[in-house]
Amino acid sequence: MNWEKLLSSKRWGNEARFTGNQKEARSEFQRDYDRIIFSSPFRRLQNKTQVFPLPGSVFVHNRLTHSLEVASVGRSLGTIFYNTAREQQPDIDESCPLLSETGNIVASACLAHDLGNPAFGHSGESAISHYFTTGEGKVFQSQVSAAEWEDLIHFEGNANALRILTHPFAGKGSGGFALTYATLASIAKYPCAATAGHDKKNIYTKKYGFFQSEQSGFEKLAIEMELIKVQDSPLVYKRHPLVYLVEAADDICYNIIDLEDAHRLKILSYLEVEQLLLPLCNDARMPERLLEMEDDDAKITLMRAKSISTLIGQCSRVFQQRQEEILAGDFNQSLMDAIDEPFLSVMKQIEKISIKKIYNYSSVVQIEVAGYQVMGGLLEEFIPAYLYNTSKYHKKLVELIPKQFLTKNEDVYSKIQTVLDFVSGMTDIYAVELFRKIKGISFPSMS
Incomplete structure (x- = not known):
């Protein structure tokens, strides 16, 4: 796979209007972001459960706030990737003009990643x-x-998101949201049909990414961007590389934010959260800074911000270093599963505690x-x-x-x-x- 093909700004349902003018297309991915954020399905996320019941006297995250935070982290991941690529190859804007839009593409896909969840x-x-x-x-x-x-x-929310974004619902026009091909493909964590979506050995077939009704549409995206086809029947493709950044943004947010919500709801004590987040802060002065603060919520807010920053750096590094494998379709794990120790062990512990004390x-x-x-x-x-x-x-x-x-x-x-x-x-x-x-x-x- 190559970035020039992968960053397609062609619009779903409006292909005939596509000019291929790279300079005109620089704002297309920002338009994707705006179209999603002003849409009815996106607004409805404010009343969809993330983890905890809605709403109560204590504010906790819903699908809307979660999606906004994931988009923020995703934009950072995409921007870091572009900045690093430009440092390594100063003429990158000439050879691949749309690489500068990576942050916008990832942020847009992050906004939409939960639209299909019931x-x-x-x-x-x-x-x-x-x-x-x-x-x-x-x-x-x-x-x-x-x-x-x-x-x-x-039934899979990932596949349902693609349907919401591309299906010509009655009276809504023929192009769905008319998002760019790159944004649509970046949402598909599992680019395969349901009959193939149970193979846990492959990261791209753990679940499935399109219903039978959307299979031909996804294949059109894949052909345009030259995604790697694994097999025809059932249809399976390798992931679009930016899926890894969207997935990482989601992993970072829900793992860390669920701890913050659990503390607000008194499910976890301050000490329990501190023991989990402090190692992720990667800041020798953090214990001293915490002693200067009195409010536990403020302390957790600071540690949450520092932890997210650390994990963004870790996932960005993996994405950059494993670029050859990712573009070849051979990177068979999430970015989060490839971060350095001791951060990886801490994230595994957070997952274990979350299952035991939060999700149950x-x-x-x-x-x-x-x-x-x-x-x-x-x-x-x-x-x-x-x-x-x-x-x-x-x-x-x-x-x-x-x-x-x-x-x-x-x-x-x-x-x-x-x-x-x-x-x-x-x-x-x-x-x-x-x-x-x-x-x-x-x-x-x-x-």
Whole structure:
């Protein structure tokens, strides 16, 4: 792979207007950022769970604040990469004019990386899959292809993000968000079909990155940017190199920020957080600086900032040093897994503590259980209603689905996707409210 091809500024759905003028294209990736940040799916992230329940008397991160922070870190990673490349090759702007836009591309992809996640965090994904594997949705297996069934029983937010950004929803135009090819490809952590997305030996096939409905679209991106194809059936590609920076930004943020939130919610003590973050600060004066401060939250804020800075430096170094392997598609681990000791061991310890004390905390588990009930309950109502539409009750339910999601296709897979588009796009609050209303638990206000 080579950077001149990888940094394609061609726009999805607007390919005919592409001039190839490099100078005109310098602002295209900033436009991607703006289009995402002003979009409705992005705004809805403010009411989608990151880890902890929303909202409470103590502010914790939601999907929106998380995405903004990931974008900030991602921009730094991309900018550092460009600055380092320019130091090593002073004429880089002439040979690869768009490399200077790397920070904007990575920041845009980071903003969009969670757009496909349904309500209730990862439990929302599991709830959707559960409906088809062991719930009422199992009856539809014989009505879709084997590849389409894999999409449904392993519903994946990564693939759903690509669908949101590229699918021509009714009344929304033909190009989706009309983002650049480079930004779209930088979101695809797992550039393979669902039938290939279970091979844990390869970083690019741990999950999957596109539904069957978007497979030809992704292949168009891959061909344009000359991504490395692994196989045709099921379709598998190697990652776009900038995926590693997007993934690193996400890894840095959720690992560190979850500790900060856990302290605010009194799940972890100040001492527990300090023991984890202090080694990451990489600052001999940090203990002395902490002694000068009285407020524990302020201390953690300082350590969080220093820790993120250290990890940005570490991941940037790995990305630069392993550039040849990355471009060849042979780098088979995340940047975070390749950082130096003792930082790597500290991150492993943070992961261990997070699983034990944060992700299994009672309120977090309660949200996961609620997600199963709510998401499963909505699918039980809306999928049969849209597929069969045989009763007055069905017709009333279908009227609740916004017209932008409705499809003209008559096949079962497309109709199921219509309901999944609707339900997966809901915020936690809206999903709960709609579930309660259609189940008769509460009634809509007449005011």
